[in-house]
Amino acid sequence: AKVKAAFICQNMANESQAFSEKQFMKYGADFGLDMYTFDAKGDSQVESQLVMNCIAQQFKVIFLNPNDINAIVPSLMQAKRAGLIVGMFSSDLSPANQKYRDFYAGSNDVFAGKQAAEAFMKHFPNGAKIVEIGGQAGHDAQIKRHDGFHSVIDSSNIKVIDYKACQQWSTEQAMAIMEDDIVKYGHEIQGVFVHWDNGATGVIQAAKAADLKGLYIIGIDGNRAGYNQVLSGEQAVSISQDFVAMAKKDMELAQKVVKGQQVDPINYIPLNVIDKSTIKNFPVPQW
Amino acid sequence: MTVQGTNSAIRVGASILRDYLVLVMIAALVALTALIEPKFLSPENLTNIMFQFGPLMMVALGTTFVIIGGFIDLSIAGTINLVAVVTISLIQPMGQVPALLTGLATGTVCGALNSVLILSSGALTQAEALFMTFGLSTVYSAIALLYSHGSTMHFWDITASKSIFQAIGSGSLGFLSWSFVIFLISLAALWVFQEMTAEGRAVRLTGGNKTAARLAGVRISRSIVVIYAIGGFMAALGAIVLFSRVTTASPVIGVGYETNAILAVVVGGTTLKGGKGSVLRTVMGVLLVVLMSNCLNLLGVSTYLQVVAEGAILTFAIWLDNRKHM
Amino acid sequence: MDSGGSEVILSIKDVCKSFPGVKALDKVSIDVKRAMVHGIVGENGAGKSTLMKILSGVYEKDSGTVVFDGQQIEHTTPQQSMQRGLAIIYQELNLVNTMSVGENVLLGRFREMKGMRGTHAKARELLDRIGSKIGTTRLVSELSVSEKQMVEIAKALSFESKLIIMDEPSSSLTAEEMCELVKIIQQLKDQGISIIYISHKLDEIFEFCDNVSVMRDGRVIDTKPKSEFTRNELIMQMVGREIENEYPERPQRVGEVLMEVRSINTRKLHDVSFSLHKGEILGFVGLVGAGRTEIVRALFGADRVRGHQVLIEGKPTPILNPRDAIGAGFGFIPEDRKLQGLVLPFSVESNISMASFRKFTRLGFLRKSIEKEIGTRQVKALSVKTPSTKVPVVNLSGGNQQKCIVGRWLEISPSILIMDEPTKGIDVGAKYEIYMLMKDIAERGGAIILISSELPEVLNMSNRVLTVFEGRITGEFDPKVTSADKIMSAALGFDGECS
Amino acid sequence: MNGTGKGATLYKILTKQKALIAILVMLIGMLFSHSNFYSAFNLLQMLSSTSILLILAFGVTLTIIAGGCDLSIGGIMVVAGIVSIKLMNAGMPMGLAIFLAILFGTVVGFVNGFLAVHQKTEPFIITLGIGLLLTGVAQQLTNAHPVPAQNPSFMMIGNGYFHGVPNLVIIMLVLFALTYWLMRYTEFGRNLYAIGGDYEVARYSGIDVIRTKWLAFVISGTMAALAGVLLSSELNTGSAVYGETTALVVNCGVVVGGTSFAGGIGGIPQSALGLLVFGLLGNSMNMLNISSYFQIMLQGAVIVAIIWLDSYAQKRKREAV
Numbered sequence A: 001a002k003v004k005a006a007f008i009c010q011n012m013a014n015e016s017q018a019f020s021e022k023q024f025m026k027y028g029a030d031f032g033l034d035m036y037t038f039d040a041k042g043d044s045q046v047e048s049q050l051v052m053n054c055i056a057q058q059f060k061v062i063f064l065n066p067n068d069i070n071a072i073v074p075s076l077m078q079a080k081r082a083g084l085i086v087g088m089f090s091s092d093l094s095p096a097n098q099k100y101r102d103f104y105a106g107s108n109d110v111f112a113g114k115q116a117a118e119a120f121m122k123h124f125p126n127g128a129k130i131v132e133i134g135g136q137a138g139h140d141a142q143i144k145r146h147d148g149f150h151s152v153i154d155s156s157n158i159k160v161i162d163y164k165a166c167q168q169w170s171t172e173q174a175m176a177i178m179e180d181d182i183v184k185y186g187h188e189i190q191g192v193f194v195h196w197d198n199g200a201t202g203v204i205q206a207a208k209a210a211d212l213k214g215l216y217i218i219g220i221d222g223n224r225a226g227y228n229q230v231l232s233g234e235q236a237v238s239i240s241q242d243f244v245a246m247a248k249k250d251m252e253l254a255q256k257v258v259k260g261q262q263v264d265p266i267n268y269i270p271l272n273v274i275d276k277s278t279i280k281n282f283p284v285p286q287w
Numbered sequence B: 001m002t003v004q005g006t007n008s009a010i011r012v013g014a015s016i017l018r019d020y021l022v023l024v025m026i027a028a029l030v031a032l033t034a035l036i037e038p039k040f041l042s043p044e045n046l047t048n049i050m051f052q053f054g055p056l057m058m059v060a061l062g063t064t065f066v067i068i069g070g071f072i073d074l075s076i077a078g079t080i081n082l083v084a085v086v087t088i089s090l091i092q093p094m095g096q097v098p099a100l101l102t103g104l105a106t107g108t109v110c111g112a113l114n115s116v117l118i119l120s121s122g123a124l125t126q127a128e129a130l131f132m133t134f135g136l137s138t139v140y141s142a143i144a145l146l147y148s149h150g151s152t153m154h155f156w157d158i159t160a161s162k163s164i165f166q167a168i169g170s171g172s173l174g175f176l177s178w179s180f181v182i183f184l185i186s187l188a189a190l191w192v193f194q195e196m197t198a199e200g201r202a203v204r205l206t207g208g209n210k211t212a213a214r215l216a217g218v219r220i221s222r223s224i225v226v227i228y229a230i231g232g233f234m235a236a237l238g239a240i241v242l243f244s245r246v247t248t249a250s251p252v253i254g255v256g257y258e259t260n261a262i263l264a265v266v267v268g269g270t271t272l273k274g275g276k277g278s279v280l281r282t283v284m285g286v287l288l289v290v291l292m293s294n295c296l297n298l299l300g301v302s303t304y305l306q307v308v309a310e311g312a313i314l315t316f317a318i319w320l321d322n323r324k325h326m
Numbered sequence C: 001m002d003s004g005g006s007e008v009i010l011s012i013k014d015v016c017k018s019f020p021g022v023k024a025l026d027k028v029s030i031d032v033k034r035a036m037v038h039g040i041v042g043e044n045g046a047g048k049s050t051l052m053k054i055l056s057g058v059y060e061k062d063s064g065t066v067v068f069d070g071q072q073i074e075h076t077t078p079q080q081s082m083q084r085g086l087a088i089i090y091q092e093l094n095l096v097n098t099m100s101v102g103e104n105v106l107l108g109r110f111r112e113m114k115g116m117r118g119t120h121a122k123a124r125e126l127l128d129r130i131g132s133k134i135g136t137t138r139l140v141s142e143l144s145v146s147e148k149q150m151v152e153i154a155k156a157l158s159f160e161s162k163l164i165i166m167d168e169p170s171s172s173l174t175a176e177e178m179c180e181l182v183k184i185i186q187q188l189k190d191q192g193i194s195i196i197y198i199s200h201k202l203d204e205i206f207e208f209c210d211n212v213s214v215m216r217d218g219r220v221i222d223t224k225p226k227s228e229f230t231r232n233e234l235i236m237q238m239v240g241r242e243i244e245n246e247y248p249e250r251p252q253r254v255g256e257v258l259m260e261v262r263s264i265n266t267r268k269l270h271d272v273s274f275s276l277h278k279g280e281i282l283g284f285v286g287l288v289g290a291g292r293t294e295i296v297r298a299l300f301g302a303d304r305v306r307g308h309q310v311l312i313e314g315k316p317t318p319i320l321n322p323r324d325a326i327g328a329g330f331g332f333i334p335e336d337r338k339l340q341g342l343v344l345p346f347s348v349e350s351n352i353s354m355a356s357f358r359k360f361t362r363l364g365f366l367r368k369s370i371e372k373e374i375g376t377r378q379v380k381a382l383s384v385k386t387p388s389t390k391v392p393v394v395n396l397s398g399g400n401q402q403k404c405i406v407g408r409w410l411e412i413s414p415s416i417l418i419m420d421e422p423t424k425g426i427d428v429g430a431k432y433e434i435y436m437l438m439k440d441i442a443e444r445g446g447a448i449i450l451i452s453s454e455l456p457e458v459l460n461m462s463n464r465v466l467t468v469f470e471g472r473i474t475g476e477f478d479p480k481v482t483s484a485d486k487i488m489s490a491a492l493g494f495d496g497e498c499s
Numbered sequence D: 001m002n003g004t005g006k007g008a009t010l011y012k013i014l015t016k017q018k019a020l021i022a023i024l025v026m027l028i029g030m031l032f033s034h035s036n037f038y039s040a041f042n043l044l045q046m047l048s049s050t051s052i053l054l055i056l057a058f059g060v061t062l063t064i065i066a067g068g069c070d071l072s073i074g075g076i077m078v079v080a081g082i083v084s085i086k087l088m089n090a091g092m093p094m095g096l097a098i099f100l101a102i103l104f105g106t107v108v109g110f111v112n113g114f115l116a117v118h119q120k121t122e123p124f125i126i127t128l129g130i131g132l133l134l135t136g137v138a139q140q141l142t143n144a145h146p147v148p149a150q151n152p153s154f155m156m157i158g159n160g161y162f163h164g165v166p167n168l169v170i171i172m173l174v175l176f177a178l179t180y181w182l183m184r185y186t187e188f189g190r191n192l193y194a195i196g197g198d199y200e201v202a203r204y205s206g207i208d209v210i211r212t213k214w215l216a217f218v219i220s221g222t223m224a225a226l227a228g229v230l231l232s233s234e235l236n237t238g239s240a241v242y243g244e245t246t247a248l249v250v251n252c253g254v255v256v257g258g259t260s261f262a263g264g265i266g267g268i269p270q271s272a273l274g275l276l277v278f279g280l281l282g283n284s285m286n287m288l289n290i291s292s293y294f295q296i297m298l299q300g301a302v303i304v305a306i307i308w309l310d311s312y313a314q315k316r317k318r319e320a321v
């Protein structure tokens, strides 16, 4: 018999999440899972309610991508008490709380931030002035990307002259921030780190309008936006997350745990650094 | 006599000050920012502002009428979401002009649908309309999500000509951006409608006292349809300017626009009680909201403090504006 | 405590009050004696309501002194004046529609009444005292206007007041209810309570007031015992000029049938049919709640009523909404001018032009100069007391507000003008002007449907009277030949004399 | 439909209570759903997760009945949650930290009352502005990083059980009883109804309208802060992003329940029903595995439908349009 499993999605109105959900549904059967999905609608409280809901519905396995890695913990305690297998997707709990989940598959947002920093350091060995535009303030990915980025860049000779997060993952807000930064710093700005590729679209538009050429723009996601922008040379680097691999890995791990096998608790799916030179190695992303 | 002269001058000055308080706040903001950051008055920045205030301005102009008519529209966010994904997706299959028209029609229909539901249920109070349109906003957003499957559409997905949208988004006519030209035209049209047409007067009377207006032969149901249709149309225009500007459209692109628009309208001095207000006031309200974020960005204030400042200044403006009515 | 007739309970001296642009009260002095009914009369805008609102603490006076029960009163709030024993029944009804009768009677005194049960018990007692049978748990919104008035009186009684101010309490009472009110006033007097009674109905003033003050333009013209006034003298002092008759001659030339109404049926109305002639004033007589308003609302398309037929000059004319009605030549003056008649914050001129602004448009565009012209014309024609046509109509006194609505319809010269309580709260002078206007419309071939709770008004103005009782038309009379008693008994369904 | 006796009363209740009908329909519908909806665990969990919204709604109901509304509750909630956790993490005893957090809500409620009641500003717009301001404060306080609580006993407030019933449910029920009593059996409550029914009349009748209505805002702010503390305890975290849509959802739920936004009509039980519609709907839809976008659509549609039906029923009653 198939094992009843649920994917609790962070926010189905977000395209990467909607894409991930499709991967779970698509490949679930391959791993002997009867997959269901739930949508936390970007709300931490709803997400913990959904965990309870899955307990009530007697799911055997839940995969979840938390909106807030701390807020989800109390409900995961209950899930563990009820004997569910808990797999984290894309975003892991903090070390102290990792006992409340079985395994984690995903890219590491801290690592993504670090890689962005390294790419800057490689491109600007003699230092530079750059701007950072963060994703939705308070969002787990925004926090980790920011922290990872600064853990590396702060000790380099690259100077982050301005940092602002957005109120949502909104291209428009990223664009407005960039426009204002261009007014303020003008040609001083040599590079931009945007937390997400769709935000980079806004940054590119702002730079175009101001006729600011040669900006070194790095985004994270590796979605169609990032891929195309790298292809056209407007964006230098897109750090790509492989949601297909993440989903498959998560389900594979679950299958093993169900069978009683031991698994590695932490499974990083490598991030791909897509730039002009490596892009030919990657397929066109589906999202 | 001279004493009297100065006295009355002071009185006139004070009353202008009271009437155009937002203007005073804008002036203060501009002066302060320009003093600290001279780049604020640079042509680049003025161009920025011109582009930045486009979308909210369109939306708020439409919302003004809904509020003058004594109602309120929270469905704007949903309408923007829907119009944005529908329009951008139709450019490729239909060509840009039909896509544009379909988009505008979609917004107008959403607006009209609001009014039809309001009228058919007899939800003729602002409060009922408030929550009815809140529900409808959710419905429109859900349709946008279903339609787009939650994914974002980009301009470079479109191989067909999209020159109109590119012009709206980033093109200029002389030193004016196309979006600014569109704004000027809409403003002029709406101002004429508000001040000089019979229907505009009917809207105002409806906002002032629905019962009395109806008994005096004013077609209040038509006024209600008209204000919501204008609201929907302007929201659609806002959506188009918005996604053209950022060259992508996601099904959540309009989040927050409804409350921002209402705030801007009220800050401008149009009262929620209905019957009173003007699109010109709304222009000032939007200007304040947009300038504020531009100024704070230039002053290097963190996003978080920006939100605090915005909330504080808006609250203060509304409070001050209210005092003059007391 | 001795209730000797000469002791002064309230002494007002040189009270002044200005509103922007208006000197509402100019050195007003009045003494009110204990256990007496003190009538105050005066035309619209004379300042009567303003004075009362100063006494009750709603407004602050600019200067002057008020001594109540031996105590000088400076700043006061409604709450304090009630506790001192000064209760007021405002001109506009003052009840919370969403609450029960009992809670309204004892509004704000839940604790004092020891909860809901105590509240209802006490309210019952008070209502019984004035002979009202209204259930205390009923919602006020379900009451008729007169029932509401009773609740108001009970509310005023609840404070063990020494002085009760009644600002036009009778403007919506029927004759029968009026009898009840007279009895109540007598009772209160016997208990040593003084009453200030404001009314435009001179009959009432002469019936039971002891002293009368006349106000005009914010000043007190005269205060005397009632017996020293003659009716004509009183009227002359109020309006500052001689008025020979209270009512003009009724219109003379009644022509052929202008409109025929066939079988209006609603939940409340039963097979209402009648006809209206050119040049005629048709009066409707009935108790409050008899359904007179419903008839005309149905006729005007204000309520959704189907199935009846309206023929105008023989042609079937479907009327589904007020616009249709206006198109067919109707005008309508609703009974509640604040809720149904006016857009209070708007200017006098835009209120006057409300029904006609579409007529002075060109290609959908307004022409504002004409709006001002209309406003000015009607303000002048009806002598509306207002500083300018741009003033918000909310600043006008009740009577002047009503004139604005009349002006609105005169502007489009309707062939059928429906007037529901058109003179409610209007002074004698203005009333006469409105009567003249009615006559004028009729004589120019128009027709008027007049609903009024003032029986003399209907009887003196109408060419023909229909009586309405419980949603049915129960009789048709010629008021010139039929006695008022006979008409009233048809309207009451029984003989309704005061005992 | 002119039944007599009990039948008529039942009919009246049902036509008046669209929210109740919606709840009954869902409860009956779920009987046929082959899910674990009717397990004690699920029902209690559903109730528990709706509790915080309910508590917010009780406070908001007071302001709405008084003819106002409170859209700042989302902001108050998140700031109060963050404050309590930050204070505790800084070493303050739990009780004191919670007290101060709730006191913060009281203060904001006081300011709301000052602006909306004393200064007579439109409550809808002014509390919206205050809410925006507080969201910024929350972000500033946390630097937009969620703050986990370090005190394990704090978590137990929101996640613990008392004789098998979640603590949140018990707290909610106590507050329900308290606010119900306040509105029904105290002079303060009755005066609120009068003020909402007709402000001027209440004033002329000698009610201290300003102080009474002001107090409603203070209570609403206090309850919102309490809800914020409970939410933070349930999630063991304080964060600026929790309260984004809360204010509108709660105010909407109150209205869906049958409390009139015009003031003077409604009550605590109605608000409870209104919010339960949302809680139940979300839970049932998840139990039935309805896909996300359709869920969103249904939620909107239910709001529209209930308000439509309510208004339609009132339209027939309303004397003049």
Ligand SMILES: Nc1ncnc2c1ncn2[C@@H]1O[C@H](COP(=O)(O)OP(=O)(O)OP(=O)(O)O)[C@@H](O)[C@H]1O
Pocket: C019, C020, C022, C023, C024, C042, C043, C044, C045, C046, C047, C048, C049, C050, C051, C091, C385, C394, C395, C396, C397, C398, C399, C400, C425, C426, C427
């Ligand atoms: N709130 C106000 N603001 C400005 N003017 C006012 C206000 N209230 C009353 N007035 C003006 O004060 C004057 C006196 O009005 P008041 O209501 O006292 O008259 P009244 O004698 O009661 O008339 P009526 O018989 O029509 O009720 C009027 O000219 C009126 O326009």
Ligand SMILES: Nc1ncnc2c1ncn2[C@@H]1O[C@H](COP(=O)(O)OP(=O)(O)OP(=O)(O)O)[C@@H](O)[C@H]1O
Pocket: C141, C142, C143, C144, C145, C268, C286, C287, C288, C289, C290, C291, C292, C293, C294, C295, C335, C453, D319
């Ligand atoms: N203001 C009101 N609020 C609620 N119900 C009312 C109101 N006025 C009248 N009614 C009710 O409506 C019904 C019809 O009253 P209607 O107004 O048609 O009678 P009417 O003969 O015109 O009396 P009136 O003298 O009040 O104009 C009655 O049952 C009455 O109780």
Ligand SMILES: [Mg+2]
Pocket: C048, C049, C050, C091, C167, C397, C398
């Ligand atoms: Mg008066």
Ligand SMILES: [Mg+2]
Pocket: C292, C293, C294, C335, C420
């Ligand atoms: Mg009537």
